Amino acid sequence: MSISVIVPTRNEARNISHLLESLPPELELIVCDASTDATPEIVSRLRARNTHILRMPAGSVAQARQVGALASTGDVLVFTDADVEFDAHYFDRLRANAVWDGLCGAKLSRDLFRRDYALMLAAQRIAYQRLGIAGASGSNMAVTRRAFMAMGGFREQLWCNEDTELFMRGGRLGFRMRFDEELIVWARDHRRLRSGRMAKIVHSLVRNCLLYLTCPRRDLPRLLEDDWGYWKHSEVDASNDA
Secondary structure, three states, rough: EEEEEEEEOOOOOHHHHHHHHHHOOOOEEEEEEOOOHHHHHHHHOOOOEEEEEEEOOOOOOOHHHHHHHOOOOOOEEEEEEOOOOEEOOOHHHHHHHHOOEEEEEEEEEEEOOHHHHHOOOOOHHHHHHHHOOOOOOOOEEEEEEEHHHHHOOOOOOOOOHHHHHHHHHHHHHHHHEEEEEEEEEEEOOOOOHOOHHHHHHHHHHHHHHHHHHHOOOOOOHHHHOOOOOOHHHHOOOOOOOO
């Protein structure tokens, strides 16, 4: 199967090189960029081959992911973020785990906040094993092109949780949305956790419950279109993060 990797970027000059180094050169990379820093120049310099940089206006991550998906050519669409790196065995495991329409994995840390990421993994495990819900992260999720197009892609009006919503909606529509905790990406930028662990937990829990109840509907409640302050810490300095 052919694979396209889609990553939205906005001022990720300090992070993007680690992602690029972990990406096999034969894979197609689609970068949807709304940066005002040197992010696109770094991508062009470090990975000229099989890479397409799409300049985007500032907008929602869901819009960027959707544009990238429609511009890609792969049979499988891997969605990730600029502040992670793929595990060395990631794409071998992705190819070996073939019976799915959507597959999401774990986001872990080798340095700071290891326990926090482990707790998130435990929550994903429980949701999948007990409730049958594959709780996806936009840093680590793959969808077949066929399923993605059949579902209609991302809800572009969502300013956050568009990743989880896609997987919840897919599951409720009968697609095979799976979770594999051995499919790992490694976090390198911990701004969300630095800005407040409990706030992040409550924010995710409440929104995801509401999304699960409403995601099969054609139109989501307007309440969910707002990010509830999720992006207000997006420019927090992360210079102390390894």
